[in-house]
Amino acid sequence: AQSVTQLDSQVPVFEEAPVELRCNYSSSVSVYLFWYVQYPNQGLQLLLKYLSGSTLVKGINGFEAEFNKSQTSFHLRKPSVHISDTAEYFCAVSEWSNLFFGTGTRLTVIP
């Protein structure tokens, strides 16, 4: 069975500081990994995804993530956050057509 762990439920960070949101997964097969963002009162939007190839994946809004197979991790990073990045971030792993989501990390950017 596949599962996703997001260890940090809340991450406060000052504006223009770097941020890393952690994600670890468990799977017995090769995986596809995703990060989604949910802004207040909205649905989820795809930030980026890893399917194969380069382990460093770049997404929208300046975010990137690195797939690390040996550590079974897919951490999300941004070198300098903005107020508008305040949102809930979900890591997910794919099995067939289905996605298994983590519990989410609430990123709060402090002015």
Place this chain on the structure above:
Amino acid sequence: DAGVIQSPRHEVTEMGQEVTLRCKPISGHNSLFWYRQTMMRGLELLIYFNNNVPIDDSGMPEDRFSAKMPNASFSTLKIQPSEPRDSAVYFCASSLEAGGRGNEQFFGPGTRLTVL
């Protein structure tokens, strides 16, 4: 494309009443998913369809919940009778299931259900 469309956006009802949530997936997508989001339990997959056929309904909480997809452009999630613990945001998502696993799911704006 208008994206995934859900209606209503907000629903307030009384315990015991029937609630029907509606979803129109993105045209051409043949996988559709219903999720429920609460503070306590996070984002839970309730059921998903592939080519209008329910594939996995193991997330449906109990018999009060039912979902249908009569055609490729419409799905409903029904709760009968509704209970206060059903209060949540319900999301519909769709994806293009061509080889499946790497396909992005596109989410609708959600329906916020409040059962009094």
